[in-house]
Amino acid sequence: MSLITLLFFSTISLFKISNSSPLKPHPLPILPLPTSQQLQWQLGSMAMFLHFGPNTFTNSEWGTGKVNPSVFNPTHLNATQWVKIAKDSGFTRVILTAKHHDGFCLWPSEFTDYSVKSSHWRNGTGDVLAELAAATAEAGIGLGLYLSPWDRHDLSYGKTLEYNEFYLSQMTELLTKYGEIKEVWLDGAKGEGEKDMEYFFDTWFSLIHQLQPGAVIFSDAGPDVRWIGDEAGLAGSTCWSLFNRTNAKIGDTDPLYSQGGDRFGQDWVPAECDVSIRPGWFWHALESPKPAVQLLDIYYNSVGRNCLFLLNVPPNSSGLISEQDIKVLEKFRQMKNSIFANNLARKAVVSSSSIRGGQSLQFGGKNVLEEGLDKYWAPEENQKEWELYLEFQDSVSFNVLEVREPIQMGQRVASFYLESRNIGSGKWERVVSGTTVGNKRLLRFPKVKSRSLKLVVDKARADPLISYLGIYMDKFSVSSKNTTKITITRTLQEEQQQHDSTK
Ligand SMILES: *[C@@H]1O[C@H](CO)[C@@H](O)[C@H](O)[C@H]1NC(C)=O
Ligand SMILES: *[C@@H]1O[C@H](CO)[C@@H](O)[C@H](O)[C@H]1NC(C)=O
Ligand SMILES: *[C@@H]1O[C@H](CO)[C@@H](O)[C@H](O)[C@H]1NC(C)=O
Ligand SMILES: *[C@@H]1O[C@H](CO)[C@@H](O)[C@H](O)[C@H]1NC(C)=O
Numbered sequence: 001m002s003l004i005t006l007l008f009f010s011t012i013s014l015f016k017i018s019n020s021s022p023l024k025p026h027p028l029p030i031l032p033l034p035t036s037q038q039l040q041w042q043l044g045s046m047a048m049f050l051h052f053g054p055n056t057f058t059n060s061e062w063g064t065g066k067v068n069p070s071v072f073n074p075t076h077l078n079a080t081q082w083v084k085i086a087k088d089s090g091f092t093r094v095i096l097t098a099k100h101h102d103g104f105c106l107w108p109s110e111f112t113d114y115s116v117k118s119s120h121w122r123n124g125t126g127d128v129l130a131e132l133a134a135a136t137a138e139a140g141i142g143l144g145l146y147l148s149p150w151d152r153h154d155l156s157y158g159k160t161l162e163y164n165e166f167y168l169s170q171m172t173e174l175l176t177k178y179g180e181i182k183e184v185w186l187d188g189a190k191g192e193g194e195k196d197m198e199y200f201f202d203t204w205f206s207l208i209h210q211l212q213p214g215a216v217i218f219s220d221a222g223p224d225v226r227w228i229g230d231e232a233g234l235a236g237s238t239c240w241s242l243f244n245r246t247n248a249k250i251g252d253t254d255p256l257y258s259q260g261g262d263r264f265g266q267d268w269v270p271a272e273c274d275v276s277i278r279p280g281w282f283w284h285a286l287e288s289p290k291p292a293v294q295l296l297d298i299y300y301n302s303v304g305r306n307c308l309f310l311l312n313v314p315p316n317s318s319g320l321i322s323e324q325d326i327k328v329l330e331k332f333r334q335m336k337n338s339i340f341a342n343n344l345a346r347k348a349v350v351s352s353s354s355i356r357g358g359q360s361l362q363f364g365g366k367n368v369l370e371e372g373l374d375k376y377w378a379p380e381e382n383q384k385e386w387e388l389y390l391e392f393q394d395s396v397s398f399n400v401l402e403v404r405e406p407i408q409m410g411q412r413v414a415s416f417y418l419e420s421r422n423i424g425s426g427k428w429e430r431v432v433s434g435t436t437v438g439n440k441r442l443l444r445f446p447k448v449k450s451r452s453l454k455l456v457v458d459k460a461r462a463d464p465l466i467s468y469l470g471i472y473m474d475k476f477s478v479s480s481k482n483t484t485k486i487t488i489t490r491t492l493q494e495e496q497q498q499h500d501s502t503k
């Protein structure tokens, strides 16, 4: 055996030591990308807002800042009840109005007397935030805070430097004394004719990130999470997490820009859809919660449009979440679980128009039936068509489609549709179409019976990646079934008009 031949064989055997071929690299992520805090926030899907304070006792929404602190006296306050209800109903974080516009603090701030300290509740020794922080830590769900920039009580309000110092001192108390904070919620709400002053937002944001690096900051303009632009929980039917922060102003946003995001945006700023379970944000004895099917509808139009659903459930004047609201939340949970527990696509054989590198284990179509962002379908590069096929042994009936992108790789899909092969004629027929996908897209349509389905992506910012595909039967939200086709072709402008006219 010559030396050359010897070398040749030993090289072969060297390679044989590893008996699987090396993996094909993942495709390049496309900017902008989410931070790990934004990813964790988005995968949480739903958060519960808790509006609570003197307004709860005075039947008001915007307190004047002049009511006597003694009105605040929740006789049965139990933060464990709030957290248990939130967790049992599928919410992954709760956000408390630590201070609303009236300036009253639900924690014993050292920078004002206008707080729980001056109330009769627990003889002035109580701390709502401490009780809530203990309950969330115990239950393992996230805690967020709203500290209203507008303060109608404190005398420094209106004096720019003094008030910014006061505000940041309170913020520091909140972010250093109560453990881990997952979200800080800010808005630009301010009454007509209120004193003019500047908020030092950049300083606030820097300090918040310094004190709580795991927190996302919510405002009209991010930096981490943006307001959707209405208080109805309604996202645009096209909804990019991409956004230009410089195009948005806190307290003065263009709702259409917020609802749709920006395909050409430079920043990753996904949207949060806030809405109250009741007509008001605070509890009022004469108001009732929305029916569960309406919450389901909001879920489709928020979580199902690449956003987070932030539902306000205001504790009552006893300091407990009311029985009526608990019943609605329970029903909402049951409906949601019964729809989404059973992905009928799991019975399908999945194939695709192409597979990246031909590596079917790594990037094949079957990956879309596995939960989680790590496994996804990736097509071969430079393809004219991006298609996923589902073949069923027995026909399936469904009226909901779910599509997800692995958003850690950036948001890509700009347009897609689902087709079904007619069992009789054998022709492909359009079931539904949509624009953006993002973390999760849910679409409803009249019931379809099929044995062959085709998901087609026809526009994308880069090769599309699909991490999950689901089809479901929704027996509850009948009201929207017949309007789905109209909804998806409606423009954002029309949706906004409709929203305005139904306010
Ligand atoms: C508070 O609520 C929790 C959960 O519902 C309950 O287990 C607990 O007994 C309540 N505590 C009090 C003091 O009522
Ligand atoms: C509050 O104060 C009253 C009177 O000073 C006292 O009777 C009561 O036991 C106190 N309650 C608590 C919870 O400390
Ligand atoms: C957002 O920024 C990008 C890059 O500067 C720009 O191309 C795009 O037009 C901007 N979007 C809007 C709505 O101005
Ligand atoms: C608040 O809700 C609880 C049920 O969790 C109920 O027992 C209580 O009566 C309610 N309080 C008021 C003032 O409605």
Ligand SMILES: *[C@@H]1O[C@H](CO)[C@@H](O)[C@H](O)[C@H]1NC(C)=O
Residues within 6 Å of the ligand: 446, 481, 482
């Ligand atoms: C919705 O469509 C179904 C059949 O597709 C029909 O029976 C029903 O009457 C329609 N409902 C409304 C409110 O139009």
